[in-house]
Amino acid sequence: MSQARRLVLGSSLSIGGSHTSVWRHPRYWSDASINIDYFVSAARKAEEGKLDFIFVGDSLYVNDHTAPHLINRLEPLTLLSVVAGATSRIGLVGTLSTTYHEPFHVARLFGSLDHISRGRAAWNVVTTALPGTAENFGRDSHLEHDQRYRVATEFLDVVKGLWDSWEEGAFLRDKSSGVYFDASKLHTLNYKGEHFSVRGPLSMERTPQGRPIIVQAGSSDAGKDFAARHAEIVFTHQPSIEEAKRFYHDIKERAAKLGRNPNELLVLPGISTIVADSAAQAQQKQDEIDALIDIDEALKELERYLDPAAIARIDLDEQLAPHLDGLLTDGYQAETERIAQLVHKENLTLRGLALRMSTRAGHNPFVGTAEHVADAIQQWFEAEAVDGFIVSSGPIVPEGLHHFVDQVVPILQGRGLYHTDYRAETLRGQLGLPVPPNRYAQATT
Template sequence: MGSVRQRQLKLGAILAGVGTDFSQWRDPELPPNASIDIDWYIQNARLAEEAKFDLVFIVDSPFITPDTAPHFLNRLEPLTLLSALAVSTSHIGLVGTLTTTYWEPYNVARLFGSLDHISKGRAGWNVVTTGLEGASRNYGKDKHLDHALRYRRAEEFVDVVKGLWDSYEDDAFPYDKKNDVFLDKSKQHALNHQGEYLSVAGPLALSRSPQGYPVIFQAGDSNAGRQLGAQIADGTFAAVEDFESAQEYYHDLKTRAKALGRDPASIHVLPGIAPIIAETDEEAREIAVRREGALDIDKKLVALGRAFNYHDFRQYPLDAPFPDTSNLTLNSYKGHAERILRGVNADRLTLRQAAERYGSWRLSFIGSPQTVANEIERWFVGNAADGFNIRVTNPRDFKLFRERVIPILQERGLFRTEYEGTTLRDHLGLSVPENIWTSRKREDSSRADAA
């Protein structure tokens, strides 16, 4: 179950309810309360599982404004939701977002360890540091932590969570009723962590889960975000704009991982896409134009401002040069904001042009099933992606992707026709990490034998 198996495409389904832009919720086929309707999530998770997707993914963030996109305004908490999906599905991976900035390691270790037990080994944690500064006030803080500090804290946070997941060796519980031995106490270990940012005693009151550690994902795109991903992640949810930027991200992340002594193939790069599919390329492009037209410029300006902590760009002249942002914070979605500013400066964009380019989900694979499959293969073979996260909101698009695009990918040998295992690590070709205490005992024993 290592990375030696033939490389195959990985697919995730982003279950985004009524949508992360401002027009999707009006789709007549979509329940207007989809983001809080557990039946909608169960139905779509099961459809993704029938299509042999690797995972479903639940996005999250702890701050909203009145102008926030519909799905963000009213949505279920990820771990509660994924627990319901765990008992409603049998194979598909279950990945949710929790922030290292406003949670504690013990809580996160317990939540995801429990989900891994409930799902019999299908849990994944998307590690984020929280981009929006307004979140601080929801957690009793006067100020959002500085970007660099957030990432240093996140590195320590993940190490602590893994340490808590190792509180018990795999055979710590003999369950020997005859001799009244529930726990082998020599195989329970307190963490006693005292670090730069965190102090956690442990042990975690939960046995090691089927995957050892739930699978770790990460989504940061700044320099610090990429470095953290290269260090801790089994998968990254890449934010890229086109094939060339995807290749650059892919090469950069894998190079960083190799420099850290990791196997680059052990990190799966999964950009998010929103395919628009029709019988012909022309028809698909017409649908895309109609959908783009349904999103007015004010909403695109709001979406643009999210990268700058929801700065209100509606106050500036649309057709004037892009406004001076020197007074705006980059302590929010730093990587995204920097990418916007690079594009604005390189092409001397007006505010309207910037909103059109960056104010809606741009990475749409548009065309016939054959065209979309061809583009997916081009990115996969061209080392721009190891797979994709497919946005699930529009019922028609998801149905056509499952029923028309996936069979083409399967015929080409790029995507599975059946699950080969039952855990998310199985799906991604990842081994189960050895318990650190078991590893130390083995090493001590080897040294003693050698002496």
């Protein structure tokens, strides 16, 4: 890889992370997920640290077993439109599902956010894992995993086509001649495919970035293939530097085989950092958070990956390995594969797995002094295991983000690893990603 690689840092403002009961901590903003003041203040803090972007997740299905940090949350595009007006440079990544939206609607939403923010929008493309979502949208069943990705591929092709409806310079707004736009630069999509039929054009001129940046978070084979073809940022979870390096080189190689420049696909694992004056104090903080876990809440969180009815038939202290075939769901495929490996490797019971998943128990290399956390970030980046990280605003919201910005970022800047000011007006420019050419302008040159 070239020496011109840039360390990228974003912050996930989604609440709770994997710690299902951390909201009980006395310093945690327990209403943060629905409190716009949290998102605005956190985004401004991230911008103060010159972080490249903030990230907001979403889900379209909840029930009385849903984890507290997921059951009560704001819709991402509405939220980010408010944050756009309260910030000026930081990128804005929002989540929307290709399984339960329409392409024209999504093209308008993210096109609007890109205009509102003057070129800072990015779309986290998800296919939706939770099968119960189907009933919220008048459907009898949820699409199978790989089928969701086939739909997503067509969906994204349509959205990109709509974003190209107008060439650069199409809107003249010439008051003297009375010519508002150049009709030769208007293109109607007229798309008819297997899953979608969309006429177009989009009722919006080309956005400041050409089009919003595409983010993708799946780590299954289908997800990695989708990312290699379409994504410009890949959001992943990797528990060790060795696993991160394998994932990193795998997805870069897939992109290269498709004719893409692998440097234009940024791999960014999500991490949770805990910063303290000493390693012992940092571990004490971690233990304090983990002690808040409630087994009932932990089991609810596990229902994202394991069938609830099957869980109910298993004793808490029963070995899980013999039951795995009937337990794992079709939703978060990469995560369920990792769960199966954990169960076999560590001989976990249901109780053990629930607590393991709720606390992410085990060695977290990003817990320690500010120097230690900066060292770990530098090590992973220089080892070509990552292009950067998406750092949680917690686990204690919002102090985790404040500690990271105030203590870790200055060390990275002092080492010359991270920028001290924004480099461009748009998120594409900031990340060194090219503006995609308009397909119609390309065809005539």
